[in-house]
Amino acid sequence: MPALELRGLTKSFELHQQHGTRLDVLDAVDLTLHAGECVALAGPSGAGKSTLLRVIYANYRPSQGAVRVRHDGHWLDLANATPHEVLAVRQRTLGYVSQFLRVIPRVPALDIVAEPLLLAGTAADEARERAGVLLQRLNVPARLWSLPPGTFSGGEQQRVNIARGLIVPRPVLLLDEPTASLDAANREVVAGLLEEARRAGAAILGIFHDEDMRDRVATRLFPMRPLAPN
Amino acid sequence: MSALLQVRGLSRRYGARIGCAEVSFDLHPGELLCIVGESGSGKSTLLNALAGRLAPDAGSLRYRQRDGSWLELGALDEANRRRLAREEWGFVTQNPRDGLRLDVSAGANVAERLMALGERNYAELRATASAWLERVEIDPARIDDAPGAFSGGMQQRLQIARTLVTRPRLVFMDEPTAGLDVSVQARILDLLRRLVTELDLAAVMVTHDLAVARLLAARTLVMQRGRVVESGLTDQILDDPQHPYTQLLVSSVLTT
Secondary structure (H helix, E strand, C coil), X not given: CEEEEEEEEEEEEEEHHHCCEEEEXXXXXXXXXXXXXXXXXXXXXXXXXXXXXXXXXXXXXXXXXXXXXXXXXXXXXXXXXCHHHHHHHHHHCEEEECCCCCCCCCCCHHHHHHHHHHHCCCCHHHHHHHXXXXXXXXXXXXXXXXXXXXXXXXXXXXXXXXXXXXXXXXXXXXXXXXXXXXXXXXXXHXXXXXXXXXXXXCEEEEECCCHHHHHHHCCEEEECCCCCCC | CXXXXXXXXEEEEECCXXXXXXXXXXXXXXXXXXXXXXXXXCHHHHHHHHCCCCCCCEEEEEEECCCCCEEXXXXXXXXXXXXXXXXXXXXXXXXXXXXXXCXXXXXXXXXXXXXXXXXXXXXXXXXXXXXXXXXXXXXXXXCCCCHHHCCHHHHHHHHHHHHHCCCCCEEEEECCCCCCCHHHHHHHHHHHHHHHHHCCCEEEEEECCHHHHHHHCCEXXXXXXXXEEEEEEHHHHHHCCCCHXXXXXXXXXXXX
16 A cells, blocks of 8 residues: 655755755656555665655655655645644654754753654653663663763664654654664664564655665665756 | 634834734644744844734734634733733743843742732742742742842743743743853753643744754744745755745854
């Protein structure tokens, strides 16, 4: 069953501060993502892989085309959705794990992970407990949970970020190099989590630089290449 | 979901000069909206017009009351406007000295707005004030101290307690962290972030600091020369700004 459909998705950046220079990054991308599959975006640096994920998440605004996502049983085109609709889609349907954790001053790691559950209406005690279980599984030591992750290592921050991104089960998951700073053992933990999500019916679209990881989790590749300069 | 505040074509001039012009947006319950822009862009004029502190020249402002009916704020008389400000709204000023009463104790500053709602039990007022001081990380032992002796950051936290103690449905904030040290700012932003969620507050906050908008607001309006030039999801505006002025603002921020 399709969970996400991209049709003619095009993205250009117009840089007004650079004399109106236009950068064409995506040109008429068509992609259908089904529940239970994990599609890896493949292509060299500059092919627009991260841009594609950001356009789908509505972090970037598409220039043309449709980003149709199945949300609460209906199809919604995020290219035309209101900000409030996009926020609801992000809360319940569309997850995004970026490469880097955006640290919030003074907020402990456990609360950063638990926050999406709280926003989804889970009680505080249960949200924290589930956050702890996930952090434990990702080998983030319990002595770090009460600390803001600003001082954590890159790998620890990335695991906090993954936990935050996966704690609410969402039907569509976007992953931008989620394992770039992780060692083999922790990559394996993440691969296990992604496989569980996929078997539970999640549709996953991701960028996996590491080829072993890609072979381990992807069910299909989607090739991309840089556009010729205009 | 239905809006809490509905703004349509709101304008305010100062003689020939534009304060703000043709501003329209909806604010939903539980939502914090940031208004960003440089000094002189009309942010504070807009905020004061929204909060009923400045009469608009044109446009309509509607506020949804607890019973679900709409109140036309333009048609409201002064007594009802004051009642609304006292019972359902809050306002946090940039300089806490403008929002506090410096000649009475910290506890009295917090209790005053409750007393205005008819609360008279002294022991209860004191207990509530003490609990709110703790909530904004002020030592309750200082409940009888006058806020004139407090640091700027403490004064701002006290003003936040004074404003939120009555559980307002809608809060207006004018640059609540400007003029404070960065470390002091972080504490206030974290406090606001938590209180907004815990109390399910709807708020409009003016700031010139894009990082503040990213941290606190799901939606943002960008103002230039009194007009809204761009509006939408905060992360989209900051990561993929469309308007030349927004691109200039975003590209002017130093990143560490």
